[in-house]
Amino acid sequence: MDVRALILIGGRSETPGYERMGGVPFALLDVLGEPVIGRVLKHLERVGVISASVVSEVDPATAPLARGSLRPDLKWTHDEGPQFWRAAEVAFSDLAQTGAELILVVRIGPYAELDYEELIQCHLDRHNRVSSACDSDGNPLDAYVITASRRNDAAFLFRHELREFRDDPIQCKLHGYVNRLENAADFRRLALDAFGGKASFKPIGTEIKPGVWTGEGAHIHKSARVLAPAFLGAHSRVRAMSVLTRGTVVEHHSLIDCGTVIENSSILPQTSIGAALDVAHSVVGLRRIANLRRKVEVEIVDEKLISTVSSAPIRALSSALGLVMYLPRVFARGLISKDSDAQPATLPEAINAHSAALKSTKLEDGAPAQREFSPNLIAARRYGNE
Amino acid sequence: METSRPVIVMRVPERVNLKQARSFLREVKPLLVADRPQVVFDLSQVKQLDVTGVDMLLHCMAEAAKRDGDVKLAALSPQSAVVLELTRTDRLFEIYETSTDAVRSFSSFMPNVLKQFYPHVHQGADAIAFPSQPAANPAALEDEEAA
Numbered sequence: 001m002d003v004r005a006l007i008l009i010g011g012r013s014e015t016p017g018y019e020r021m022g023g024v025p026f027a028l029l030d031v032l033g034e035p036v037i038g039r040v041l042k043h044l045e046r047v048g049v050i051s052a053s054v055v056s057e058v059d060p061a062t063a064p065l066a067r068g069s070l071r072p073d074l075k076w077t078h079d080e081g082p083q084f085w086r087a088a089e090v091a092f093s094d095l096a097q098t099g100a101e102l103i104l105v106v107r108i109g110p111y112a113e114l115d116y117e118e119l120i121q122c123h124l125d126r127h128n129r130v131s132s133a134c135d136s137d138g139n140p141l142d143a144y145v146i147t148a149s150r151r152n153d154a155a156f157l158f159r160h161e162l163r164e165f166r167d168d169p170i171q172c173k174l175h176g177y178v179n180r181l182e183n184a185a186d187f188r189r190l191a192l193d194a195f196g197g198k199a200s201f202k203p204i205g206t207e208i209k210p211g212v213w214t215g216e217g218a219h220i221h222k223s224a225r226v227l228a229p230a231f232l233g234a235h236s237r238v239r240a241m242s243v244l245t246r247g248t249v250v251e252h253h254s255l256i257d258c259g260t261v262i263e264n265s266s267i268l269p270q271t272s273i274g275a276a277l278d279v280a281h282s283v284v285g286l287r288r289i290a291n292l293r294r295k296v297e298v299e300i301v302d303e304k305l306i307s308t309v310s311s312a313p314i315r316a317l318s319s320a321l322g323l324v325m326y327l328p329r330v331f332a333r334g335l336i337s338k339d340s341d342a343q344p345a346t347l348p349e350a351i352n353a354h355s356a357a358l359k360s361t362k363l364e365d366g367a368p369a370q371r372e373f374s375p376n377l378i379a380a381r382r383y384g385n386e
Numbered sequence: 387m388e389t390s391r392p393v394i395v396m397r398v399p400e401r402v403n404l405k406q407a408r409s410f411l412r413e414v415k416p417l418l419v420a421d422r423p424q425v426v427f428d429l430s431q432v433k434q435l436d437v438t439g440v441d442m443l444l445h446c447m448a449e450a451a452k453r454d455g456d457v458k459l460a461a462l463s464p465q466s467a468v469v470l471e472l473t474r475t476d477r478l479f480e481i482y483e484t485s486t487d488a489v490r491s492f493s494s495f496m497p498n499v500l501k502q503f504y505p506h507v508h509q510g511a512d513a514i515a516f517p518s519q520p521a522a523n524p525a526a527l528e529d530e531e532a533a
Contacts (some may be wrong), residue, residue: 278471279472301434304436
């Protein structure tokens with residue numbers, strides 16, 4: 001029997017950040033080295049569904065997908081708003097016309113590791129036009145099997161955004177791991193569930209020590225600490241004195257700068273995290289940070305904090321240009337500038353010195369601070385009218 | 387315990403980048419050079435805060451501290467809260483839900499940070515029972531090590 005898949009990405013826009021981050025659906029974002037849609041397609045391949053079409057609300061070129069993670073033979077269509085469902089209808093017709101007998105419609109949306117063979121068998125046994133998968137509580141999982149010749153049933157379903165059926169559908173209860181992927185917290189939980197073995201997929205990379213996986217070309221500075229479980233994607237870099245802990249995920253081509261602590265967070269592909277920052281309980285990427293404790297998603301415009309790593313040719317050009325500009329500048333500075341400020345030699349001097357960041361914004365008249373307290377006093381505060 | 391010195395509440399602008407931070411600092415400067423300045427920054431309107439803005443807040447705190455005053459933050463917007471947490475500066479300031487709470491805190495004896503460790507004191511007990519062991523005394527520690 002010829003069974004093909006129609007994957008729908010998006011199609012729900014109840015609230016602005018629903019099922020997406022920074023405008024990119026979670027289905028197109030990497031989890032432990034591979035995008036969610038890639039993992040769904042692999043799961044379908046295991047049950048023999050090889051041919052698939054994808055209809056997406058977002059152009060996949062806008063998402064920083066892992067290189068080569070998706071099959072090149074996939075037929076992609078992208079359309080927004082009401083046209084999305086029209087495109088789904090057209091894609092269904094195309095699959096039916098090219099000889100498919102059954103079409104498995106999966107919306108991501110939710111990530112579900114279901115036994116699709118069981119769903120197809122359930123559909124065939126009951127001779128229905130449309131069968132719907134639901135979890136053990138009867139909640140729909142946005143996975144359907146539709147007989148390819150029943151285009152009107154499919155069209156009705158798509159025109160009602162998978163919420164209404166032309167006839168009463170058969171609901172097949174399936175068991176397996178399900179993550180609704182409604183928000184950043186669900187997205188983060190998917191990675192943790194994979195680390196914990198609840199979800200069946202594994203990180204893409206080599207396990208360099210128990211619970212720590214690294215992709216090809218990942219580089220960890222010898223003074224950085226990476227505590228298991230953790231994942232570092234291909235060509236990611238962790239610089240000196242950084243700490244990665246509590247299930248941190250750093251996707252491909254990302255950079256963690258010196259002294260930054262990443263705790264219980266996911267760093268999306270091609271994201272650069274600045275130096276000496278504290279990223280905790282967050283999903284970071286696409287110049288945004290979704291804080292899971294505060295339940296907010298915030299755009300970060302300051303590139304010293306969070307920025308996007310550009311593609312390899314632009315990076316190489318930028319590095320070369322930077323070097324060309326840097327050497328003459330240093331040479332000229334060495335010739336004409338005065339001696340730099342002397343570094344404090346002792347700890348008390350260093351404590352009393354102005355910080356580099358504040359040196360230009362002095363409000364003082366220049367009078368040196370008088371030591372009026374005993375050397376044993378660490379801090380003093382006054383409140384009220386003493 | 388009441389205070390006769392004024393507490394000044396300043397609303398931080400919506401965007402705090404280099405230009406805005408400088409102009410805001412010019413506005414705040416006269417307040418910070420007073421004796422023991424008591425300033426509250428209301429960050430409820432802040433939509434965009436960058437490193438310069440954080441630096442500006444730290445600078446204000448440093449200047450106030452030099453004159454034995456204090457700068458407190460109130461009504462943090464989600465954007466400002468996330469950036470302060472990211473840059474580890476949230477732990478340096480006393481932060482309050484509202485400007486009113488922040489203003490009131492200047493006239494209370496204990497700073498907000500201590501109240502969570504000594505809730506019984508905050509509830510109205512007159513006698514303050516601090517732990518018998520001092521938190522840190524470098525001289526005593528040195529003596530112990532020498533012994």
